[in-house]
Amino acid sequence: MSSKPIYTTAVEAEAAFYDALSRADLEAMMAVWSEDEEVMCVHPGGPRLLGLTAIRESWRQLFHGKPKLNIRLSHHVETANMMMTVHTLVEHVSLADVEAPAPAPVVATNVYSRGAYGWRMVVHHASPTPEAQDSPADGLPRTVH
Numbered sequence: 001m002s003s004k005p006i007y008t009t010a011v012e013a014e015a016a017f018y019d020a021l022s023r024a025d026l027e028a029m030m031a032v033w034s035e036d037e038e039v040m041c042v043h044p045g046g047p048r049l050l051g052l053t054a055i056r057e058s059w060r061q062l063f064h065g066k067p068k069l070n071i072r073l074s075h076h077v078e079t080a081n082m083m084m085t086v087h088t089l090v091e092h093v094s095l096a097d098v099e100a101p102a103p104a105p106v107v108a109t110n111v112y113s114r115g116a117y118g119w120r121m122v123v124h125h126a127s128p129t130p131e132a133q134d135s136p137a138d139g140l141p142r143t144v145h
Helices: 010-023 026-032 052-062
Strands: 040-042 048-050 069-080 084-095 106-115 118-128
Touching (some): 010 069, 010 106, 010 118, 048 052
Antiparallel strands (some): 040 048, 084 106, 106 118
């Protein structure tokens, strides 16, 4: 029997993911992830991380110093069936208690699968929005595919 919380919907799992992120809580973050070694995570501008060990280490590094984050989500789109749900959304993340311009938003895709212990994250892929990217050195417009 699992000691992890049981998320009865993908929406519950996503709420737990962003709550853990906002509190820089590594154990709560990893409780959201599937225990399947086929999990994948891409942080904005980062490499593709495969497996729980690599993903845990990346969150451990990101949470070093326990930064408190303000997170606002927008433009949520969901595609779902009985066993898998894909959420795409825009993350607006900034450091709490810091007077600084908010960084550019990030586009995220979160994939959840349903298993014996409820819904769990299997993919988190976050990328800078095109507006956040520097303009090309040659000054020509860029097409993002």
